[in-house]
Amino acid sequence: MPSLIDIRRRIRSVKSTQQITRAMKLVSAAKLRRAQDRVIAARPYASMLTRVLADVSEAARTNEQLATHPLLARRDERRIQLILITSDRGMAGAFNSNLIKAAQRFLEEHAGAEVGIETVGRKGRDFFRKRGANLTGEMVGMTDKVGYADASELAKRISARFIAGEIDSVYLLYNEFKSILTQRLTVERILPTSLPEDVHGIDYIYEQPPEKLLEGLLPRYVEIGIYRALLESAAAQQAARMTAMDAATSNAADMIDRLTLYMNRVRQASITKEIIEVVSGAAGVE
Numbered sequence: 001m002p003s004l005i006d007i008r009r010r011i012r013s014v015k016s017t018q019q020i021t022r023a024m025k026l027v028s029a030a031k032l033r034r035a036q037d038r039v040i041a042a043r044p045y046a047s048m049l050t051r052v053l054a055d056v057s058e059a060a061r062t063n064e065q066l067a068t069h070p071l072l073a074r075r076d077e078r079r080i081q082l083i084l085i086t087s088d089r090g091m092a093g094a095f096n097s098n099l100i101k102a103a104q105r106f107l108e109e110h111a112g113a114e115v116g117i118e119t120v121g122r123k124g125r126d127f128f129r130k131r132g133a134n135l136t137g138e139m140v141g142m143t144d145k146v147g148y149a150d151a152s153e154l155a156k157r158i159s160a161r162f163i164a165g166e167i168d169s170v171y172l173l174y175n176e177f178k179s180i181l182t183q184r185l186t187v188e189r190i191l192p193t194s195l196p197e198d199v200h201g202i203d204y205i206y207e208q209p210p211e212k213l214l215e216g217l218l219p220r221y222v223e224i225g226i227y228r229a230l231l232e233s234a235a236a237q238q239a240a241r242m243t244a245m246d247a248a249t250s251n252a253a254d255m256i257d258r259l260t261l262y263m264n265r266v267r268q269a270s271i272t273k274e275i276i277e278v279v280s281g282a283a284g285v286e
Contacts, residue, residue, distance in 0.1 A: 004270070007263040011256060018252035024091065025245035031144070032180070032238035038146075039177055039228075039235045046228050053221055056213045070163040071193045071218045079114045081136065081158060081167045081191075082106060083226070084128075085174035085233040086121035088143050092237055093244035095175060095183070096123040102185055103128075103173055116167070118158070120230065146234050151227035159222055162191045172226065177235035181243060186232075190225045193218055 084103050086096045103124070107115055116136035119125040125138045137157070142150050161167050170191035175183040 004263060004267055007259060007266065011259045011263070014252050014255050014259065018249055018256070021245045021248040021252060025242055025249060028238045028242035028245060032235065032242055035231070035235035035238050036177070039231045042224075042228055042231050046224050049217070049221060049224055053214075053217050056217060069214065069218065071159065071191065071222065074192050075165075075168040077110070077113055077169045079116070079167045080110055081116050081118060081161070081170045083118045083120065083154070083158070083170065083172050083229075084124045085143075085172070085229060086119065086124035087233075087237045088122040088140055090123065091244060092241040093247075095237055095240035096121075098185055099173060099175060100124060100127050102187070106171070106173065106187065107133075118154070120154075120233075143230075143234055143237060146227075146230040148223075148227055151230055152223050155219070155223040155226045158191065158226075159219060167191075172229050174229045174233040175236040175240075176229075176232045177239060180239045183236035183240060186229075188225070188229070190222055193221060 082103065084099065086099050090096065100123075103117070114134070116134045117124075117128055118137045118139075119128065119135060120139045121143050122140045125135065125140060128135060139150065139154065158167075158170050162170060169189060172186070172188045172190055174186055174188075176186045178184050
């Protein structure tokens, strides 16, 4: 049976851990509000860009050169690029493990192709580096402070490789933010680009030929797709970490209650034992 000193030391240790998890929960809650605001602000722009691209592509469908645009070229998927977006830090529950398992399933499903992994986040990079996976690039230290310049740089680099024929398709794997308790695992193909269909049926008049507009819109469409995925992942990461730290804080409180109850029982047993010894000693003297 542990002594009272050991139990008290254990309680102090759990209380210290509880203070850390409570602080991390508050920090994640503050970061989540900012990340959620950025996600909400980016969604209308991405939606409008999709709508404009659909309108322009509808106007340009009669042009035979449209199908030959390098970002629309469809080839057999012999060389696939997977962009895996994880976090740089842990303490986020199953956030990273679910992404890594999904990436492993993706590799198994495309076992007949050459799959290269571009990792965004330290957790995904460390996992696949230790297992000798085909890592084609890495970006670390940016999952908490996502910038459009980072997404643009990644999109341009990936698009250049696709246009050069080094890869045949590009997929994004990330957690989409739905709510504080819900993050949806998403696998999305961004290259070759699929032109959205125009469901509005509005006939616009363009100053430039629609084909010329597409040349500028398609690269931006890829950039926005990657940028939105980074923002969604950042918000989902903070939500997962806040939920995990809240559960850890509650578990620490339960453990403190159990240890305190156990400590009281041990102390009561010790006092009872001392009383019995005193009474027995007095009886022996008589």
